Amino acid sequence: MTSTGEPKAHNRAQNPRRRPQVSLGLLRNFIGFHLRRAQDASFESFAHRVGAADFGPGHFAALSVIRANPDINQVNLSRATGRDKSTLTPVIRNLVKHGFVQRHRSRTDSRAYCLNLTPKGEHHLQKLALHAEAHDRRLDQIVGEIHKGLLIHLLERIVTELEHDRRRR
Amino acid sequence: MTSTGEPKAHNRAQNPRRRPQVSLGLLRNFIGFHLRRAQDASFESFAHRVGAADFGPGHFAALSVIRANPDINQVNLSRATGRDKSTLTPVIRNLVKHGFVQRHRSRTDSRAYCLNLTPKGEHHLQKLALHAEAHDRRLDQIVGEIHKGLLIHLLERIVTELEHDRRRR
DNA sequence: CATTAATGGTTTGGGAGCCTACGATATGCC
């Protein structure tokens, strides 16, 4: 009898306002559930490091990929970061407005834009990268240096395999 | 020169409409990024298995925890599933409306509700669990039986450690 | 060429989630 909704009065005196012990039931062994929890926690931690004044992780991902792929267009950027292209529209508008990204039409395909970092964007990304590295060092510390490679490998396998499933439908 | 935005005409003939090779840059080694991708992929795969007709993973998580913790209240449920209590309000309303969950006021705390599965809810959860187990078996297959325990352990460590950091702020 | 199909980008609509504020009740401390 766990009685998580009906607290017993007698043990509140021994240990006031303690968190009740809640069982996860079936969820306990489900990878998907733990993925979600870990992702939420990681996101929150990163956002806190960067500070609400700056931008969210989405901006960091976009800047990072744009930097690594000069003249990338928005569809390829969206595929690389795993966000829908329509999600990227306001993000990029913001980055351009702040002068971090410069955008010009492709000369070989007049539908597409070419995205590039401005010097200001480079500088901003470097600043963000400091936070991101600190964040990642903390994660390294948690999972252990030895396991980091394995963890990333497993996560990548999950992504590629499930997307492969999806394509086969 | 990767040229992701300016496709060269001459290699399109050799290999038409292939996906351009995009570098992740700094993101490559960031655990947080891969967590997000894996979570997205897992979520999408699960949702597809269950089918849009039924409910999403959030409902499955709620039902699973309610089943494992009779008379649990909404705050404890929200903490166990990692969702804000206000997020749970419409979810629970839905579950009650469909007759999966029964809700009554606690007799020792008239603010709180006591949540329990109805027989119909039990049956529905069992049906969902079949999908969830198939989904999880696929994930087991991807990460390998050997690594599953380690993966879940690492994900749990990330959650507990980062939440510990948060509490120390 | 002309017509059809595919692609890049934006807009719109809806869902899910968080945060804040609030009313109602409970608890702690005089």
Added chain:
DNA sequence: GGCATATCGTAGGCTCCCAAACCATTAATG
């Protein structure tokens, strides 16, 4: 008992995301 504080549940507002519809342009096919 009486007041301050904490807690349970809900409502409103906001952000983020995806999916579908759409326009403009490009590629494929006859």
